[in-house]
Amino acid sequence: MIIISILFFDAKHIPPFPNCYTLVPTLGATLIILFGQKTLVGQLLSQRLLRWIGLISYSAYLWHQPLIIFIHLRYHNIPQILLMLIVVCIVLALSCISYTFIEQPFRNKKRFSRKHIFFASGVSAIITLILALFLIQTATNRTLLLNKENDSYLSDLIKNGNYQYVQRAFKALREEKNTFSNRTSTTNKRLMLIGDSFAHDFYNIINEGKHLVNYDILVHFVDVHCQIYLGSEDRQQFIEAEYRQTCANDYDIKYALPHIHQADVIILSSYWRKWAAERLPMTLKLLNLTKQQQIFVIGLKNFGTINPRLYVNKSTQYRFKQYQYPNIDVIEINRLLERTIDRSIFINIQKMICTRYNQTCPLFTRDGKLITYDGMDLTKFGAIYVGNIIFNRKPLNKL
Template identity: 25%
Template sequence: MKHRREIDGLRTIAVLPVLLSHAGVSLFAGGFVGVDVFFVISGYLITGIILAEMDERRFSILRFYERRTRRLLPALFVVMATCLLAGWFLMSADAYQNLGQSIVATTLFSNNILLTVTSGYWDMESQFKPLLHTWSLGVEEQYYIVVPLLLALVHRFFRRHVPLALALVGIVSFALSLWSMRAHPVGNFYLLHTRAWELAAGGWAATIRAPEDRPGSDALSLLGLALIAAAVLALPEGSASPSPAILMPVAGTVLILLYCRRGLAYRLLGSRPMVGIGLISYSTYLWHQPLFAFLRIASSSRPATWQFVALIPVALALAWASWRFVERPFRSKAMPFRTVAAILLPAALALLAVGALLHLRGGLPGRFDVAPGADRPATFKQYNMRVVDLKVDRFAAGADKRALILGNSTGRDVVNMARETGALPGYAIVYRDDLDLCDGPALSAWKRALVEAATLVVLVYDHKPRNTCSGWQLAQRPDLYGKIVFVGPKDFGINLNPYARLPLAQRPRAQVPLSDIALTASRQYRAITPPTLYVDVIAALSRDGRHVPVYDRQGRILSEDRVHVTRAGARFVGQRIFQTPAWQHVIMRVEGAKR
């Protein structure tokens, strides 16, 4: 396929909005559609090359994968190795373990599958994942496992129907994405079957012979640019993708690929700055996410937008160096493929081995000081979930003291705090995450019976602001009067990675700033709850109301994910909240009523 400068410029149109969007520049909130533009470009170029070689009877699947290997792996491996090196110094054990998993998945072009499987309540926040963006490489390479075989089959027996075959692939995939938007939103974003239509759209465009001198071609090209710009500037952050709205950048890209051969759009996209950035767009895309992620990982508070923007020139500089000294040599025919394989195969095996080691060894916690008696990293999840054993529909027969603890995983934290500190001696405990006191008369009969049977009801608020009913009204309900207590939200800041490097002697003094989310939640819940019945967790932990400890006196971390407590955290926090006047008042009242 003849090289087209304007496609290099189109790559610039794709990559820069991605960088600005991920940097948090609000004007470019929809810049994530740059990835969709990349998918269409890839489908167009690769399909065009495959079909041209098939027409000339010289297509080889081995040569095809050789080109993909030369194109993708060298720069990718350099970036992954750099992430491992930076993670050694900057990442906590849990985060480094997660990086190891991503290294394995990315090396196997399946990070999109890993992210789909692991995304959920307990997953580490995506902003701290240096290799999050490699999900798109997984989609592409999985597509190119299937499509060359499909094209070979259709080309051999039904050459005229190749456009129809690609159109059918696109229609089916788009229909699946519409269904998955609600049914499986995470998989809809990450997986091949809901993204294939974007690559197929580019492939379909490669089968269309648009005349270069067609009247109105420049207008159609400018319309394509306008559609991409409209998506970048109009789509809000967090928009569903793929979705019908993504038709805008996809259709815009197709128009440019078909009709941008001369005119204003051609001169813009074919200009030297646009072509220059486009040539290094792959490496730019590879470098930007690790730079942004490690800026967050190294910062105890949320970095400002200007700091991310300041890293964009750094990403471009690294991308140029990567393109000049890694991409170009490996793509050159002067380097035989046996040499390429001799370098890349051991590198791939080494990355797989290191990634597996990080997973199996829990992120190598021994890189930093380990406090005596500290639990193994990442075991806080199982520690929290063990409370589900108490999720039953009735109290043990014959129990005189019966505590009903309500809430999601933060409610389970309170159960663990009570267990670690012995705060509820002699109590039979039932935990429920599906009993909403705000439902009142709408509660099922067995739930009403459970509430009435309880001698103590503990309602634990979430760590995020949520619309809920008035605690003042709940406290006056006949079935709750005199036996309910409310436990406020807690939080351990924005990022705990920097504190992992502290020596044991310094850890008891470490304080982390609370997140704005937790402070907002605390204000909201205090406003709707009687102060004499409100256990203010943040106040119990914080001297100034804005900072909380990171470690206990022995240097054991209180929370690994910044919300849920470890075993040491349950003991540390529990010892403080169960001494608050609100808790003592309710307990004394309940005990007095029993006597």
Template identity: 25%
Template sequence: MKYRADIDGLRALAVVPVVLYHAGVPGFPGGFVGVDIFFVISGYLICGMIDADIRKETFSLGSFYKRRALRILPALFVMFLVTSVLAYVYCLPVELEDYARSLASAAGSISNVYFAGTAGYFDAPAETKPLLHTWSLGVEEQFYLIVPLAMLLAWRVAPKRAGLLFAVAAVLSFAAALAISYRNTTFVFYLTPFRAWELALGALLSIGFIPAPRTAFWKTACGAMGILLLLVAILVGSPSAPLLLMTALASVGATLVIASSESGVSTVGRLLSLRPVAFIGLISYSLYLWHWPLMVFQRTDGLLLANSSGIVTKLALIAASTGIAFLSWKFVETPFRSKARETSKATVFAMSSAAMASALAMCGLVLFVGGAPFRFPERVVSIASYLAYDPSAAFRSGQCYLASSRQQLDTPACLKLDAKRPNYLLVGDSHAAHLWFGLSSSMPEVNVLQATASLCRPAVQPGSRHDTPFCRRLMDFVFGNFLVNNKVDKILLAASWKDEDLPILSATLRILKSRGFDVTVLGPIVEYDSALPRLLADEILQNNPAVAGTMRKAGVLERDRAMRRVVAAEGAAYVSVYDSVCRNGVCDEFAEADIPLQFDAGHLTAKGSVVVGRRLSTAFIGKLARADDVSN
């Protein structure tokens, strides 16, 4: 295929929003869709080249994979090497082990599968994973593995129907993504079968199945509409918007922009072809590779600047990422690509295999030595071990706390009434689940029932953006079935409350009050911008006891006070979880000795739950004593 400067310009339009979004620059809430633009470009270029070679009967799988290896692997493995050195210097043992697993998966082109099982892209813990961004490379590399074989087969079996076959595959991929998005958006985000339709859009354009405009008017209109869709997604979109809406806007927009210059450069194509814009596109691959690790290590360890203002740090990160990207493009990408013809396939595959084997061996060594704990003081290692804390037992995961739609509430175990004790029903999300152990331990005279699920706000009626089908099923069962047919003495509502939840909470309290239920709302707990064990380890390493305090999330105290007023106005009781942990601007960080109160940015350890549960129980003990007096 002939070189198109407008596609390099489109690459710039893909990578710049991604970098700005990750850097936290305001005004780009949907910048993450730049990855979707890359997918469409890859599908267009790769399938276009394969199609042209197949038609000329010059296509070779070996040559194709050699070109892909020289295009992708040199810059990728240089980034791996530098990032691994930084990880060894800065990452705590648990973090280094996690890094080793992610490196092994990235080297094996399956990092999207690894991250699908370990972290949501928009979750706070994801911000500390230096190789998280390689998930998109995993999608593309899996695409490169499958598509050449599929196109060869299609052209040999049904050459006149090849385009139709790929169109059917694209529709099936989108339909599957739509169906699964109601159950597991993380899988839809990361996994190739649910992203294939985006790459297929570019492929269908390149093989002529999607027609390109021919007249000047329609080329201009096509390009303008494409740019408009992209700008809407990037500048107006949001991580909280439906994922498929965001990806569709970006993917269709990118397809229209490419199509507009398919039969001659359009007005939009000329703008994208401007030298400064096209140059950013040239270094876009390296810029994508380097920006995220730099941002992670700046966020967790102050790699570039310490104690600087947010604006200065963001500018420094963008400048450093761009500078390193230029060096990578100039001295790594370009030299290796220029040697494509003179380097044999055997040499390329041998070097690629050796690099992958070396990376895997290094990962194995890191895991064998347990993350190299000898690099840090013993107390730091002890505290940092809670970064790998497993809350399953305390949460009663898979039984009374549901983390996915595949799990079912164990009604006999979680909602068993006790005729000899008051029955309190705890309903909510993981921030309700982390209180169950402490409340039940601190109030043995109470039978604390539990019905909790991930991200599930305790609401009688739908309305929360977190209302997944399996969450709604649980809430409908609790409020529309269990409480209708069973009597409890008190309902406890708890969640990781946000400001947007207050109207839904008010409506729920009104409904429950009308049904005669005694309701207590447990407010939000203090949360941090990073995992608390990491912050506590940093306090020791930096000899600065104020590290965790400066990283508390803003607005939680204000939300706690606002919730108290809302709950009081509805005639229900309110108990401040925040006040049980924080007093006079100082928050408890340890449950006891070197055991952190919370194991991540907000959830309590078992010991922490007991400490908090004991303090919260004082709000109920007096009422329990009075109830005993009445019964006697």
């Protein structure tokens, strides 16, 4: 069970620790302790080298996590394999030192009585607390801006970090044109973008990054509560009661079908609910696209819970180091989409952006610009940042 955990439990495919998967190696270790003494595993673990590792294991346990965090923060671009090798080497050295000069002496009752140990522990705790408070204050001071007048964080947030910004360009285009230009059928390609606020984001990505400049773009809005769906089932049964009347009117992909059949490229971008994601293969089939038409499905994205006010008056270096865990439900739905639709048409933005340990996501660009103001929708700088990633990778780099 321990070997299975090492070989198959990849941080990219299981929820962040702690989780239920932790029980597997724990149960394996318990079985070894209870029944492994006379087995081959027990004999193997009785070897001198492994017994020595066992002796220093508690020290190693105490050292490894602070070291991983320190190296991650200090050297954020270091490859994962190299990081592990460095941590293992340093942990082994520190564990030997702490075991030899701290653990063993304190276990010697002739050297230290219980009273001495409690006294030393109390003094150490007080010193540690004072040192921790000092370091926290020092770290806080380092995160503050030296020149607040030149920081555009708040003004950027007001102008380009809210829902008004997110929907502005998409809404303007939607009101401005409802048909493709007649001349684009022979000159430029036609692109149909369909979806909710994630489609707003995608249009901002195109717009801010100057991508697809030779495309004639038309947009169609489908509210997140209504979802993109075609099929024989009545979608009203999947929609919350308070939104059924709204979804019975305009927010339906079927109203976009005439323009879809005129488009060269169709992009579906939505905050996919599970029921719509499960039925997406049928929806794609019922679009009845020709072999010449291209379609792409944009997956969900989530950066965790964001409070933009926490980063006011913080330094660019501090902001750049902020990473968060995404919502696990978003990861699961993206996996569902990867399993059920052709991978050549699926763009997993989440996987492209959130590439750090345990799929953690950056909150800021290298320039200290906020990527998302609510954990889902992108700011102007977030749109540029994400666009530079997804349009330089397959399959969108071919458009």
